[in-house]
Amino acid sequence: MAAPMELFCWAGGWGLPSVDPDCLAVLTYARFTGAPLKVHRIANPWRSPSGSLPALKTKDEGIISKTQQIITHLRKQVGRLDLAPSPRTAELPGGQGGRERSASQKYNADYDLSAKQGADTLAFVSLLEEKLLPVLIHTFWVDAKNYVEHTRKWYAETIPFPLNFFLPNCMHKQHLERLQLLWGDGYMEDEEKLEKELYRDARECLTLLSQRLGSQKFFFGDSPASLDAFVFSRLAPLLKAKLPNGKLQQHLKSLQNLCNYCASILSLYFPWDGGDPLASAPRAMAADGSDVEEDPHKWRNQVLSVLVGLGAMLGYAFLSGIVSIQRGAAGPAGRQPITMEEDEDEEEE
Numbered sequence: 001m002a003a004p005m006e007l008f009c010w011a012g013g014w015g016l017p018s019v020d021p022d023c024l025a026v027l028t029y030a031r032f033t034g035a036p037l038k039v040h041r042i043a044n045p046w047r048s049p050s051g052s053l054p055a056l057k058t059k060d061e062g063i064i065s066k067t068q069q070i071i072t073h074l075r076k077q078v079g080r081l082d083l084a085p086s087p088r089t090a091e092l093p094g095g096q097g098g099r100e101r102s103a104s105q106k107y108n109a110d111y112d113l114s115a116k117q118g119a120d121t122l123a124f125v126s127l128l129e130e131k132l133l134p135v136l137i138h139t140f141w142v143d144a145k146n147y148v149e150h151t152r153k154w155y156a157e158t159i160p161f162p163l164n165f166f167l168p169n170c171m172h173k174q175h176l177e178r179l180q181l182l183w184g185d186g187y188m189e190d191e192e193k194l195e196k197e198l199y200r201d202a203r204e205c206l207t208l209l210s211q212r213l214g215s216q217k218f219f220f221g222d223s224p225a226s227l228d229a230f231v232f233s234r235l236a237p238l239l240k241a242k243l244p245n246g247k248l249q250q251h252l253k254s255l256q257n258l259c260n261y262c263a264s265i266l267s268l269y270f271p272w273d274g275g276d277p278l279a280s281a282p283r284a285m286a287a288d289g290s291d292v293e294e295d296p297h298k299w300r301n302q303v304l305s306v307l308v309g310l311g312a313m314l315g316y317a318f319l320s321g322i323v324s325i326q327r328g329a330a331g332p333a334g335r336q337p338i339t340m341e342e343d344e345d346e347e348e349e
Contacts, residue, residue: 004036004037004038005035005036005037005038005056005057005058005059005077006037006038006039006040006056006057007026007027007030007037007038007039007040007054007055007056007057007070008040008042008047008048008049008050008053008054008055008056008057009023009024009026009027009039009040009041009042009053009054009055010023010041010042010043010045010053010054011041011042011043011158012041013154013158014154014237014240014241014242015240015266016236016237016240016266016270017041017270018041019154019237020053020054020237021133021136021233021234021237022053022054022067022233023053023054024232024233024236024237025067025071025229025230025232025233026054026056026067026070026071026229027039028228028229028232028233028265028269029071029074029109029226029229030074031269031270032109032224032225032228032229032269033074033106033107033108033109034106034107035074035077035107043158043159043160044159044160044163044167045167046163048065049063050063050065052065054067054070056070056073058073061073071226071229074107075107075108075110077106077107109223109224109225109226109228109229110225110226112223113220113225117220117225120227121225121226121227124209124212124219124227124230124231125226125227125230127205127208128205128230128231128234131198131201131202131204131205132202132205132206132234133182133234134179134182134183134198134202135198135199135201135202135248136202136234136237136238136248137175137178137179137182138179138195138198139238139243139245139247139248139249140175140237140241140243141171141172141175141176141179142175142176142179143245145244145245146243146244146245147172149244150241150242150243150244151168152168152169152172155167155168155171156168183198199247199248202248203248203251206235206248206251206252206255206258207251207255209231209235209255209258210255210257210258213257213258213261214257215257217261217264218261219231224265228265231261232261232262232265235252235258235261235262236262236265236266238252239252239253239258239259239262240262
């Protein structure tokens, strides 16, 4: 039996198997198809082989860290992995329609889609990325009340010491840069007007998704497809997070079929995931290889994390000028020491 691929993703919380939308999309797609993954849910992206999350460690293509590329890689495994579908997946409604998939379609959730449905998938995924994703980033990372009281608080409590002192701020900066790329150069010109327009577009996007789903179990009928993984991964964090400022969240909660849709996927495909950030005791890996695994070198990694964190904090202090190096110059008494200060460098992602 081929060794399962390893997926590194953010830990769970808020009743979700992962709090990060990109990680959640990959996890959900893997559960839809029964793809054999050994999942490491962690709260330190530096433990990822790519330094970011999600990351898929493969035998033939190395490390893959882009969500769409990971899902594409899973599709390409159809004829190579000689692994039987998970019995649990076969029993689920929509889990390949209750029939065993052939080797050529085993991990491709879109295998049975028509050309039109494939085109609809591309259109809706593009709509999600253009209209909904920027507002989700703004809701969790830019809105001051949500960021301070919810987002930063959760990450600071979940990320191990001492990384929790500065990693949330680094992530905050990265999301601001990502949002500026999505919104364009006009982001800072009239932020209030742009924010109002984008929230309006996001509400229209949610309403369109609700109308498209209707009374169906999934977007293309009784079986889930990749579109369902993307939609669920964008909606579930917004639905489950306890946001103090929930403008967009309230609109989502008013669309009952989307709420039922998220609840159904959670109960069908993640019934054994409590969403706890990190379990205190090791949990056994599931039959399909897709469960949380405790790190066997946990103590060593914690020590290394502390050393790396302290080094990073000292480096930041020197670069930002908080700490300066003073050299006493040889010469006549009373000569002033020379102070060496360096400008602050941009933090690397």
